Amino acid sequence: MDQDRLFPADPATRAIARELYAEVRDLPLISPHGHVDPALLADDAPLPDPAALFVAPDHYLTRMLYSQGVSPRRLGVPDRDGRVQAAPREAWRTFCEHWYLFRGTPSRLWLEQSLAAIFGVTQPLGPGTADAVYDELTARIAEPAYRPRALLRRFGIEVLATTDSPLDSLEHHARLAAAPGATDSPHGGPPPPVPPGPRPPVPPRVIPTFRPDPVTDPDRPGWAADVARLGELTGADTGSYAGYLDALARRREDFRRAGATATDHGTPTAQTADLDPADAARLYGRLLRDAARDGPDPDDAELFRAQMLTESARMSVDDGLVMQVHPGALRDHSRYLYANFGPDSGGDIPVPTGYTRALRPLLDRFGDDPRLRLVLFTLDESAYSRELAPLAGLYPAVYLGPAWWFYDSPEGMRRYRELTTETAGFYNTVGFTDDTRAFPSIPVRHDVARRVDCGFLARLVAEHRLPADEAAEVARDLAYRLPKHAYRLDEGGTS
Numbered sequence: 001m002d003q004d005r006l007f008p009a010d011p012a013t014r015a016i017a018r019e020l021y022a023e024v025r026d027l028p029l030i031s032p033h034g035h036v037d038p039a040l041l042a043d044d045a046p047l048p049d050p051a052a053l054f055v056a057p058d059h060y061l062t063r064m065l066y067s068q069g070v071s072p073r074r075l076g077v078p079d080r081d082g083r084v085q086a087a088p089r090e091a092w093r094t095f096c097e098h099w100y101l102f103r104g105t106p107s108r109l110w111l112e113q114s115l116a117a118i119f120g121v122t123q124p125l126g127p128g129t130a131d132a133v134y135d136e137l138t139a140r141i142a143e144p145a146y147r148p149r150a151l152l153r154r155f156g157i158e159v160l161a162t163t164d165s166p167l168d169s170l171e172h173h174a175r176l177a178a179a180p181g182a183t184d185s186p187h188g189g190p191p192p193p194v195p196p197g198p199r200p201p202v203p204p205r206v207i208p209t210f211r212p213d214p215v216t217d218p219d220r221p222g223w224a225a226d227v228a229r230l231g232e233l234t235g236a237d238t239g240s241y242a243g244y245l246d247a248l249a250r251r252r253e254d255f256r257r258a259g260a261t262a263t264d265h266g267t268p269t270a271q272t273a274d275l276d277p278a279d280a281a282r283l284y285g286r287l288l289r290d291a292a293r294d295g296p297d298p299d300d301a302e303l304f305r306a307q308m309l310t311e312s313a314r315m316s317v318d319d320g321l322v323m324q325v326h327p328g329a330l331r332d333h334s335r336y337l338y339a340n341f342g343p344d345s346g347g348d349i350p351v352p353t354g355y356t357r358a359l360r361p362l363l364d365r366f367g368d369d370p371r372l373r374l375v376l377f378t379l380d381e382s383a384y385s386r387e388l389a390p391l392a393g394l395y396p397a398v399y400l401g402p403a404w405w406f407y408d409s410p411e412g413m414r415r416y417r418e419l420t421t422e423t424a425g426f427y428n429t430v431g432f433t434d435d436t437r438a439f440p441s442i443p444v445r446h447d448v449a450r451r452v453d454c455g456f457l458a459r460l461v462a463e464h465r466l467p468a469d470e471a472a473e474v475a476r477d478l479a480y481r482l483p484k485h486a487y488r489l490d491e492g493g494t495s
Contacts (some may be wrong), residue, residue, distance in 0.1 A: 001116055005109075006410055006451040008458060016458035016468070017451075023472045024450045024479040028158040031442055032262065032487040033209065033324060033433040038162045038172035040439060041206055044149045047440075050137040051076045051091035054114075056084075057437050059346035060107045065098055072341055080342045089134055096130035106409035106448075113444045118151070148439065155443045157204045159489050163264055164208040166215050166251050167229055170258050173208050177259070207259035210252055210321065213266050216308040218301040224291035239288070241281035245311060252319055261488045262322040262375075263312060270327040270355045270376075272362035273306035280307055310362045317371045322487050324401065328353035328379040350379035350406060355387040367395040373486060375430055377401035384416060389423035399486050400429045408435065408445070413452040426474050431482035446479075453478050 007017040047053050055061055056076045066072060076091035078084050086094070102108040115121040115133075119140045123129045140146055145154075152160065164170065214226045227238050234250040237243035252263070275283065283304055290296050296304075309325065316323045332338035334347030355376065359367075366372045374397050376388055392400040402408070403416040420429065432449040434442050454475055460466040466474075484490040 001113060006448065006455060008455050010462070013455075013458045013462045016461050016471075017454045019468075020454040020457055020461075020472055020475045021451060024454065024475050025447075026156070027476065027480045028156050029443060029446050030158055030431070030480060030483040030487075030489065031160045031434055031446075032430075032483050032489060033161055033163070033264065033435050034442070035163050035435070035437040036160065036439045036442075037437075038164070038176065038206060038208070040148050041152060041160075042172035042175045044147050047141045047146060047148065049088035049092075050134050050141070051086075051088045051095065053137075053141070053440065054111065054438070055091060055095045058107070059344075060105075061095070061102075061111075063346040064101055064105070064107065065095070066337070066346070068098065068101055070094065070098060072337070072345070077341055077345070079340055089131070092134045093127070093130045096125050096133070097127045099125045109410070109448065110438075110441050110444050113447070114438075114440050117444065117447075118440055119146075151440070152204050152206075157442065159205045159207065159484075160442075161207050161209050161260075161262065161487075163211050164255070166210060166212045166248070167226060167233065168208070170208055170254065173206065173258050176206050205259065207261065208255050209324075210255040210260055210263040211266070212248060212251075212263065212308075212312070215248070216265075216305065216312075217267070218287045218291065218296040218304055219298075223296075224288055227288070241277075241284040244284060248311075249315055249319075252315060252321060256319060256321060260321065262324055263316065264324045264326065265309060265312060266326045266329070267305050267309065268327065268329070268331070269302070269305075270325065270353055270358040271302060271306040272309045272359055273303055274310050274361040274365060275303075275307050283307070306358075306361075310365065313362050313366045313372055313374065316373070317366060317369055320371070320488065322373040322375060324375045324377065326377045326404065329405075353378060353380040353383060355383055355391060359391070363391075363395055363397070367397050370396050372397040373399060373488070375399045375401045375486065377404040379405055379407070381407055381412070381415065381419075384419035385423065389420040389428075392420075392424040392428040398428070400424050402430065402432050402449070404433075404435060410448060410452055413449060414456060417453065417456045426478060427482070429478075429482065430486035431478045431480070433483065450475070450479050 004014060004018070007014045056078070062072050062075055062077055065075060073079070073085045074091065074094045076084050076086045076088060119137060121133055121136050123133050125133060144150065214220055215223070215230050217223065227244065230247045230251065231238035231243065234247040236247035236250060238247050283300060287296050287300055287304055290300070312323055328350055329348045330351050332343055332347045333349040337345045337347040376391070376398060378384065378388060388400055392398045400420060403412040406412070407416065432446060434445040436442060436445060457466065457471040457475055461468050461471045
């Protein structure tokens with residue numbers, strides 16, 4: 001692939017971007033927010049077939065093909081019962097037959113760079129090369145050097161955070177922590193063709209992240225049953241509001257002891273509330289009662305989620321876990337995808353999200369407290385300059401998360417910097433988080449972010465708005481230091 005990809009077209013600015021990129025190209029990767037299954041690393045089994053590895057779990061790919069009438073079943077996506085109907089090679093062929101649909105999209109950029117830089121596969125994708133590429137990938141995946149732990153270390157990942165249910169046993173994290181050198185692959189073999197560069201001086205850390213949504217969102221199927229299970233796991237009485245809060249605090253401590261430095265909250269809106277404890281207890285009791293009948297009142301469910309964001313901020317002040325909030329998705333908009341393939345099957349759509357008024361109850365209590373670190377993400381790009389950058393540029397507790405989900409693309413990343421830097425600067429942001437389930441794409445996503453940031457900084461240097469030495473320092477901070485600082489990874493965790 002062209003070494004100047006994603007750099008500015010102007011020759012003078014491009015030359016500056018090259019120099020800046022040389023400063024960050026080989027820095028270790030910090031991945032403080034993502035969705036890699038920890039079992040993948042704990043088991044260290046060979047990666048799955050190419051279709052199951054690259055296509056079936058990638059919503060960017062499956063939703064594009066679905067929009068063109070290609071059923072997820074033909075792509076090897078498991079249905080609600082876990083059944084896979086398409087044979088792996090047939091699923092891969094179907095994908096390659098429709099590869100033209102991804103012209104100009106970030107999906108094409110990420111996949112082509114992953115294939116070339118990580119697996120050494122440089123043949124163009126298409127119907128005529130589907131079988132040859134499939135065979136080449138299959139052979140590569142079978143090699144010991146392509147086991148997950150070997151790739152983890154060779155990717156240069158210093159910290160990898162997973163996202164885990166509050167009901168998770170954390171057994172996979174325990175296995176990784178208990179086995180000496182668990183993040184070193186025992187299989188040996190020659191290194192895969194990943195870009196060379198310095199690697200972290202210690203084995204990569206794999207840490208959990210506390211995602212309480214199953215027990216804090218009453219609209220979730222099985223909410224009351226999950227709350228009861230939370231009580232069983234912690235020995236707390238979740239039949240009362242006080243016991244419920246105690247159970248959450250105990251689970252947070254379990255996660256913290258397992259290495260977690262952050263929580264993650266995927267709420268429909270950014271609404272927060274600060275109820276009187278007695279009113280909050282009555283609301284909780286009403287929701288438990290209604291769960292056994294016809295389900296929660298929508299207003300009650302929204303108020304409870306709002307209250308739980310503020311309660312989570314209070315707990316973060318106490319235990320030091322960084323709080324991430326990801327609002328603004330109308331989940332499972334496609335009833336067909338939800339009915340046939342379950343939740344999180346690519347049918348989510350962004351909605352406008354208001355932050356300024358919605359967050360005020362939480363910020364009135366904790367926004368000026370430096371013990372809280374609140375990282376805000378958005379699917380509503382219009383909120384960057386109007387609300388999020390001003391909030392991050394005012395409150396000591398607020399940090400601005402990077403372009404996320406539909407905007408974690410080269411153009412989205414550029415717009416993010418353009419819309420936020422004037423008000424929030426660079427140092428009220430958290431650098432880059434890859435937020436991906438696709439393990440092999442992690443180094444590619446970081447490389448794209450580093451190239452885009454270097455291009456943005458190069459323009460500031462070319463326009464005499466930032467000295468070259470300061471731009472180089474900012475580039476290093478965005479790539480490495482800011483995510484470590486914002487997520488308290490430079491403090492050795494919170495244990």
